[in-house]
Amino acid sequence: MTTRDAPRSDFDHHSSTFAARAFEISDTLLAECPVSWSEHYGGFWVVADYDHVTEAFRDHESFSSAKGASVPDLSFGSTHLPTTLDPPEHHVFRKYLNPWFTLEAMRKREPQMRELIRELIEGLAAKGTWDFVPDLADIMPGTMILVMLGMSTDRRDEFLGAMERGMSNQGTTDPGVLAQMAEDKRWLQEQLLGEIADRRKNPSDDLMSYLANEPLSDGRQISDSQIIDIVMVLLLAGFHTTSGALAALLVHLEQHPDQRRHLQQNPDMLPTAIEEIVRVYSPATAMARTLTKDMEYGGVQMAKGDRALMVIMAANRDPEHFTDPAEVDLQRSERGSVAFGWGVHRCLGIHLARVLLRLQMELLFEIIPDYHVDLAAVRLSTTLGIGYVHTSVPGHAHAVV
Numbered sequence: 001m002t003t004r005d006a007p008r009s010d011f012d013h014h015s016s017t018f019a020a021r022a023f024e025i026s027d028t029l030l031a032e033c034p035v036s037w038s039e040h041y042g043g044f045w046v047v048a049d050y051d052h053v054t055e056a057f058r059d060h061e062s063f064s065s066a067k068g069a070s071v072p073d074l075s076f077g078s079t080h081l082p083t084t085l086d087p088p089e090h091h092v093f094r095k096y097l098n099p100w101f102t103l104e105a106m107r108k109r110e111p112q113m114r115e116l117i118r119e120l121i122e123g124l125a126a127k128g129t130w131d132f133v134p135d136l137a138d139i140m141p142g143t144m145i146l147v148m149l150g151m152s153t154d155r156r157d158e159f160l161g162a163m164e165r166g167m168s169n170q171g172t173t174d175p176g177v178l179a180q181m182a183e184d185k186r187w188l189q190e191q192l193l194g195e196i197a198d199r200r201k202n203p204s205d206d207l208m209s210y211l212a213n214e215p216l217s218d219g220r221q222i223s224d225s226q227i228i229d230i231v232m233v234l235l236l237a238g239f240h241t242t243s244g245a246l247a248a249l250l251v252h253l254e255q256h257p258d259q260r261r262h263l264q265q266n267p268d269m270l271p272t273a274i275e276e277i278v279r280v281y282s283p284a285t286a287m288a289r290t291l292t293k294d295m296e297y298g299g300v301q302m303a304k305g306d307r308a309l310m311v312i313m314a315a316n317r318d319p320e321h322f323t324d325p326a327e328v329d330l331q332r333s334e335r336g337s338v339a340f341g342w343g344v345h346r347c348l349g350i351h352l353a354r355v356l357l358r359l360q361m362e363l364l365f366e367i368i369p370d371y372h373v374d375l376a377a378v379r380l381s382t383t384l385g386i387g388y389v390h391t392s393v394p395g396h397a398h399a400v401v
Contacts, residue, residue: 006300009036011046013071013286013309019384022285023326026314035298041072044288044307045300048314050321050338052298056289056310057342060086062297063289063308065345070385071288071309081229083237083345090344096216097230097348100148100207106351110359113144117359121367125397132250132373132393133243140356141242145234150206151195159235162188192228234349240387242353244283245274246360247390252277252328254373259330264365269330274357276328278339282313283388287341312338313388372396 009029012018018025026048029036034049047053056063067073068084082093099105117140124130142160146153162184165177199212211227222230253260263273291306302308315338317325322334340347347353364371372395379392 007033007036009033009038009046010040011036011038011309011311012040013311014040014383014385016382019380019382022313022384022388023317026311026317027326029311029314030318035300037300038309042307044071044309045302046311047298047308048311048318049298050315050318050336053310053312053315053338054336054342056297056308057287057338057345060090060344062292062295064292065090065289067288067290067307069287069289069345071307080233081226082348083233087344092216092218093230094344094348096214100210101348101350101352103351106355109144109148110355112147113140113356114359114363116140116143116147117356117363118367121360121363124395125368129394129396132395133247133390136360137243137246137250137390137393140360141353142235144352144356148206149195149208149231149234150199150204151208155191159188159191188232189228192231193224196224196227237347237349240389241283241347242349242356244387244389245278245281245353245357247393248281248283248388249274249277249357249361250373250393250395251375251378251390252281254375256328259328262330263361264369267362267365270358270361271354272330272332273328274354274361275337275339276330276332279316279322279337280326280328281388282316282339284339284341284347285313285384285388286311287345310338368397370398372398 011025011029029046029048034047035052036046036048038044038046047056064086065084066086068080082090082097085093120136120139124135130136138160139156143153143156146156146159165181165184195208196212199206199209203209203213208227208231211222211230215221253263259273263269286309288307288309291302291304291308293304295302316322319325321336322332340350340353374394374396377392377394379390381387381389381391
């Protein structure tokens with residue numbers, strides 16, 4: 001079977017239709033065409049079922065990351081290291097970065113994270129009304145990456161604003177928006193080059209100094225452009241996934257008050273709740289790979305150079321792997337969520353994301369236990385792309401009865 005006679009899905013992850021019906025469309029893919037062909041963005045394979053998604057992520061020799069994880073390409077950076085590397089080169093860069101993102105490293109930073117989050121949530125309580133997305137969810141992931149890099153958080157809003165425009169307009173063809181994104185990219189690169197130069201003259205105990213001065217295990221020094229690509233990945237990945245997960249969790253708990261009460265009374269269950277939320281809502285909605293050879297896969301004939309999009313959201317809802325997959329089950333025993341990736345490219349920042357999400361909910365329950373989300377005013381992004389994100393989750397300090 002070739003692309004001419006393969007099942008067609010007309011799947012467009014950047015469309016407003018997918019944004020409005022993401023779960024329904026994911027379930028339809030699973031039921032009707034788990035591996036299909038879409039003509040959008042030059043054409044790509046849509047892989048939806050759990051077994052084929054996880055196998056493709058494992059088989060990096062056939063499904064390469066070299067052309068990036070997005071369809072179409074992201075606007076920032078050029079190679080998005082180490083996301084666009086395959087083994088063995090990928091192993092070199094992951095080994096280099098891993099010490100900064102281990103569980104032990106995050107536990108050491110937990111008091112710092114707790115302090116920053118407490119300050120933000122106490123600020124929400126003082127205001128009385130707020131929007132969880134710009135006032136909390138979007139702030140903490142990028143803030144922690146900037147802190148780890150040793151960069152001033154005074155420019156946090158500028159950095160995160162540029163990142164948000166890049167993520168939310170990934171599929172755009174609007175000349176004005178594309179021009180703004182190009183200017184954002186130029187500005188970000190300029191800022192990062194200045195930081196790199198400063199750390200070479202004045203090294204400190206931070207991640208940017210490490211990137212600027214510490215060679216790889218094989219003795220190679222990382223170039224300025226490679227450092228920029230690494231930093232872009234760190235900012236982009238944490239920005240939309242961790243933020244998206246927190247927003248989804250807050251909306252879900254408002255819709256399910258029994259689960260919210262249970263978590264408030266049993267905060268030790270927050271890690272399980274977080275795993276379930278990222279499985280069901282999949283803030284990293286899909287990731288792309290490129291075929292390195294002609295091969296039969298999932299009943300279709302794929303060709304060398306074809307792009308294949310692994311729909312993580314669909315895989316995480318596959319009834320062949322999960323019982324009642326659409327349900328957030330705080331007692332779920334099944335493992336194997338693809339939410340944080342799979343195989344060699346499993347999320348570098350997984351421990352940072354989990355700690356941030358847990359601390360934000362713990363402190364929210366502690367400081368504003370009767371917070372309320374205005375469900376009628378909640379807004380999901382009109383273009384999800386590779387991330388299930390909300391643009392607005394308004395809240396206030398006293399529950400409405």
